[in-house]
Amino acid sequence: MNAYILIVEDEEALTTLLRYNLEAEGFTVDAVARGDEAELRIQEQMPDVLLLDWMLPGISGIELCRRLRARPETHALPVIMLTARGEEGDRVRGLATGADDYVVKPFSVPELLARVRALLRRAKPSHVSDFLVAGDLELDRVSHRIKRSGIELHLGPTEFKLLEFLMLTPGRVYSREQLLDGVWGRDVYIDERTVDVHVGRLRKALNVTSACDPIRTVRGSGYSFDETFYQAVG
Known part of the structure; x- marks a missing residue:
């Protein structure tokens, strides 16, 4: 079962960006x-991770986090606070309220995804697979190793991230x-055109x-990762 992520954010453009990238991760x-x-x-439905903006209409993110930590049923809910407040005092306050992690806007989407995976790996390891396997291709997300037909391949860090990104959603076509x-x-x-260069190196x-x-x-x-390759036998 895929992990369920709830985004609480009043910036529509940011919500769209986060939804797109999280869904691309599966x-x-x-x-x-x-x-x-x-x-x-x-x-109504308990999320596996909550991405929570600090400043929100209705109830602020920090007040909501405080309420969640006070209730037994949501006390252990993993929370990543998203905020434009980058001062040390604000970070301390956010973490002291009960947030598990704290990300300052503007942030790198790949870094946020890595933080989500790391939090899930600690809280609910069954939701995060350390290995992606397709046909005779094996990708180890922890050790950053790639094998094909049992033979270890040598990829640069960018080619590794590119392959990992494509393998997470086989068949889905991504523009450059x-x-x-x-x-x-x-x-x-x-x-x-840099994408074409790295795809060439990856191939x-x-x-x-x-x-x-x-x-x-x-x-x-x-480009896409060929979904029929998952049925290949080497």
């Missing part, structure tokens, strides 16, 4: 824009812009031991 995602709505939603956002982050300004590394290419080019659209 999570089930819901979102509300008010603290009081979040309180009701949590009563979407890959830049998902792998490099929105705060990095590089040419979209070269993956196909050393086999002629079967798991990366599919969709003309005019972008």
